[in-house]
Amino acid sequence: MDEETLIKTEISRQIDKSINNSIGTFHEEILGGIDGYEMGNLSGFDIKAADDSLFADIKNKHNTMNSSSAESLFQKLAHYADTNKQAKCYWVQILATKSFSQHWAGIINGKEYSHSRVFKISGDLFYQMLTGQESALYDLYKVLPMAIDDFLKSNEKSNKPENSALTEISNSANESQRSLLDEINFENYSYYLGFDKLK
Helix, strand or coil: CCHHHHHHHHHHHHHHHHHHHHHHHHHHHHHHCCCCEEECCCCCCCEEECCCCEEEEEEEECCCCCHHHHHHHHHHHHHHHHHCCCCEEEEEEEECCCCCEEECCEEECCEEECCCCEEEEEHHHHHHHHHCCCCHHHHHHHHHHHHHHHHHHHCHHHCCCCCCHHHHHHHHHHHHCCCHHHHHHHHHHCCCCCHHHHC
16 A cells, blocks of 8 residues: 555544444433433443443444453443442443343353343343333434434534545645654654654
8 A cells, every 4th residue: 555545544444433432422422311311421331320220331333342341341330230239231232233132141251251230232222221112223313314414504604624634644744754654653652752753
């Protein structure tokens, strides 16, 4: 790959990551806005019941965790269940491969994990559980185009510039007389030992 293709690929990867994080935040805000539930606000969980009877960690995709992060998540949810004796704790997978709600037990990183009140659940069934409406996630999906259209119409006059990250990096590299890769590394790591040599 030439430098420009590499940079464009990295920009796309970072945009995809940002979009997935934003989708996760969107679901946290929607679910945390349901009466009787609230967002974790950096408390270690994403959603909890106001009466501490439910704690949940929301992941946008079912395959976003490696075994170490799965182990850490299980341990965190088990801790909430142990600390709050009536609580059920959930790993919520918004984009799962099927609808399911089940105890989360099994071998992670070579260790057996099980807890009577730790579960994993698909996004549709979690929405149903919190709202009491069977098709709550589908209903949200159906109204999103209207909400997005209203939002875009209300922001038409903001005249936001197009994504110009590559242009900005290129201009900065030209000014500093560094290659594109050196410029990106300098911008990200200039405070690390040795990277000051990229000046």
